[in-house]
Amino acid sequence: MSILNEPSVDFHLKLNEQSFHIPNELLKKNIRSVNKLLDRDSKRLHILFGELDQLLAGQDDKGSLSKLNEIIKTVEILEKKLEKRIHTEAELLRRIQYRIDYYNELNDLKEANDRNGLINWYQRYTNLLVGDYLTRNGMLYDEELDAVVENTGEHDFGVGRSKRRLSSPKLDEPCLNPGVQFLKQQGLEHFLDYDILLTANRISKSLTLKHTLGPLIHWIKENSSYLTSKSSMLEFEARLQEYIELVKIQDYPNAITCFQSYLVKFIDSNFEQLKLASGLLVFIKSCSNNQQTNSAKDGAQSLSDSSLKLKSRSGFFQYFFHKQAPLSSEAVKIPNIDDFKVRHFSNNMDFERYTNILDGTRWDVLKDLFLQEYFSMYGISHHDPLLIYLSLGISTLKTKACLHESPVVESENIELNQYLNNEVTNNKCPVCSDEFATIARGLPYAHHIQSNLFENPVMLPNGNIYDSKKLKILAHNLTNKKLCVLDEDEVLDPIDRKIYSENDFITMYPT
Amino acid sequence: MSELLTTLKSEFSKLCDEDSIEQPLLKRCLDDTHEFKMNLKKLKAHLNKQVQEASTGEHSEKSSKKRQLIIDKLHKSHKQWEHNVRKQGKHALLQHNKFHKVVLNKMYDFELDQVYVNQLPADAKQYVERAIGVHISRYSMCTVPVKDGTEMVNYLSEVYDIDPVVSSKFVEMAQIVRELKNGDPKACMQWAADGSLLEFELYLLEAMNSLEKGDKLKTYRYLLTKIPDFMAKTRKHKLRHKVAPLLAQLVVSSENKFDIKEQLEKCVNLFTKDYCAQNHLSFNSPLFLIVLSGIISFQFFIKYRTIRAVSHVDWSTEDELPFNVKLPDFLTKFHPIFICPVLKEETTKENPPFALPCHHIISKYSLDKLSKNGTCNFKCPYCPIMASRSRTKRVNFVIL
Ligand SMILES: [Zn+2]
Ligand SMILES: [Zn+2]
16 A cells, blocks of 8 residues: 555665664573673572582581672672663663554554555654664764763773863753754654764764774774674774874874784785885884984984895895794785875875874774675665755756746745745755755756646747636735736736736647 | 555464454464473372372372372373474464465565666765754654753754754744643743734633533633633634534534544644744655655655566656656645747746747747748747747746
C-alpha cells in the first residue's frame, strides 16, 4: 500500500539498517565485556576458593572466615559491575524497541491509508535527519571536548598533555551539542544512536580544533583488532603525528621513545615515511642548532650530511638502533600529504618534504582517515544522510522552470502589486527557495514523461495560458478587495497586469 | 504486514527473556550472581556458627560433619554459579549473533553513500544550515518552552541566520498553538477571521470541552448563542450539518462519542494553514518537502544503481535524472510541466512551447523541424489543420 508513492516498510528498514545494526553491535560489545569480566572474576574466585580450601583443611577458622569475606566482597563487586552492564543492555534493547515501534507505526499508517498520519511520520523522519546532521556537524562545547579526554584515561599522553586545561567548574545544565539538544526537544533521542555520532564529532574536533591525539589513540586501542583486520593505516598515521608533535616541541627523548615503541613496527609497510620521520628529528635538531649561528643554509648543508645516513634502510637502522635492518618486503610509496611549499628552501627537496610533514593540514588528513574507519566500522554512511536525501530530493523536484525568475510587470497600483506578488505569483517551490536555489543549480533536473498542467487551459492574447476558472476567481477576489476595477466579463493577467476580456479566451489543447 | 518487520519483531523478542526488555538476557547472570552472594553470606553465617560451637563445645563428630556440609555447599554453590553464568554469557552472545545473521543481514541491501552520485557542492553546508533554521522555526517551536518570544527570535537569527521578520511570525504562531494545546483557545479565536471554518471548528472544540466537563446545559447555551451568530457571518452554510450531531448528542446520548484530541488537532492544523497562508509562509518547510521527495525517489535511485551495475549503462543525460519519479500532487504543483508531444521532452527556456493555429501546442524544436526552419507550411501532427511558422504563437503556462 502506497499513499504518496512512498517506498514499502521493508525498504524503509533497509534504508535504516544501521539503526538496528549499531545497537546490536553495542549489545555484543557489552556482552563480550561481561564475558570477559566473568572470565577474569571466576579465575580469581577459583584461586580464592583454593586458598579457602587450604585454610579450612588446616582448621584455620579465622583465616577461613576472612577468606570467605574476601570471596563475598569479590562477588559483591562483580554484582555491581554486572548491574551496570545490564543497565546498558536494557538501554540498548530499548533503542531497538523504540525503532521497531516506529516502523510498526509506519506499517499501520500505510495499512490504514492515513495520509495525514503518514506526513506527520515523515516529519519526524526529517527531524531525525536534521538531528543526525546537527550532531555530526554541530559545534561542541569545551566541556564536551574535555569530557572525552577525561573518559579516555589517557591523561598523560603525547601532545594532549600540554593542551589539557584544568576542567572548568561544572555547570548545572551541561551545554549540549545542538543536535542532541534538538533530538531531546523532539523526543527523538531514542531513535538515533547519537552517542556514536557524537564520539565521531568529538574525536574529529579534538584533532582539528585542539590538535589533541589522546581521544583518537584511545579509540584506536579499543578497536585495534578491527583496524588490524582491515590493515588500516590509522594507527600509523596517528603515532606518526604524535611523533611529529613531540619533535616540534623538541621533546626528543619522548619522540624517540614514541618512535621506537609505536612506529618501528611499521617499518615494512611505511619505510619511506619512517625514513622521512627520522630525518625530521635531525632536521629540527640542526635547525635549532643553527638558530645560534643564524645560518639556514649551513643548516641545510649539515642536515643533508646527517640525513645521508638515513637515505638507506640499513643506514637508518644504524642511525637509530645501531644494528642491522631485518629483511623486509618492499617499501610503500609515500602518500602525498599536501602541497604546502616553503619557497626559500625550495632548492632543497628534503626541506620541502619536512615542512610538508610539519604542516597543520595533516590534522585534517588524520581526521578524514579516522572518520572513514569509524563510520565503516558501524556501517554508517560517510556522507551526512541529510545531504544525501537533499541531493536526491532536489533533483526529483527540480523542473526546467526552476531557478528562473519569471518576469513580472509591475502595475502602477502599489496595493495591487503587493497582493499579486505575495499571494498570486509568489512561487513556493522548495527548489527555488532562497535556501536551496544555490545548491540546486548544479544538480540534475527531474525526468518527466508526462505533462502536468491544469484544468481548462485558456490562452490570453499575450500568450499566457491559465486555468480559466482560477483566472476568474482571481478577478472576483480583486474586485472584492477593491484592488482593481473589472467588468463582469473581464480578468486581470497577474503576469503582465493588464486587463483582458473573457471573450478573448482561447481554449487550448495541450494534449 | 511487512515481511522484514515481522522477522525483526520475532527475532528481537528472543533478545530478552519473557518478551520483556526489562529482562535482558544477561539479567539472569546478575540474578545468579546475586543468589550466589546470598548463599555465600548464608554459608558464612553457618560456618561462623559452627566455629563458635566448636570452640565452646568439644570436637564432636556432629560438628565436623556440619563443617563438611558447609564446605560442600560452598563448592556446590560456586560450581553452579560458574556453570550458569558462563552458559548465559555464551547464550546471550549466540542470540545476538543470530539476530545479526537472521535479521540484519537480510536488512542490509545497500549503502546510502552509493546513491550519492550528485554530491552537493562544498559550500552547501551554510545553505543547509539556514534551511534547517527555517525548518526548526516552522515546526519545532511549540515544543520549546520560551516565554519570551524575542529570545527565540534572537536565537534563530544568531544560530541559523533566520530573518527576524520570518521567525517572529513563527514565534507568534507557536505561541498561539501552545495556548490552544493548553486548552486556551482565546488567542486563536481572536486571530481567526470572522465566519471562517477555523472559527467554527474552534466553537465545536469549545463545545466538546464543556460537554466533557459534563455541563450539558452550558454547552447547549454556548452553541445557541455562538452558532446563529456565526451562521450570520459565514457563507459556509454546509457547516450547519455539523452542529446537528453535536446537539443530538447533547439531548440523546450520555456517552461522549466525539474525539476532542482529534478536534484539537484539526483546529491546530487549520490554524497553521491559515496562518502560514496569511503571512506568506510556506506551510511545509522547503527542507521537509525536499527530504520527502528524497525518500520517495530513493527506491528509484537504488533500482537504477542496480540496473546500471549489471548492464553498465551510464546516467542517460548528465543534467537530467535517467528515470521518472512520480510524486504526490502537493509536490508537483509548483511549476507547470509541459512535455512536447512530438519530441517527448520537457519544454525549456531554450525550447519553449508554441501554439499552432489549431490550438495544439508543440515545442520550438519540433516547430522548427516541421516547418523546416520556417520555410514551409505543415500539417499539425494532431489534427488535419495546416499551420505555418508565422501563424504560431509563443505561449507560457502559468499555474495559479
Ligand atoms: Zn522551482
Ligand atoms: Zn492541431
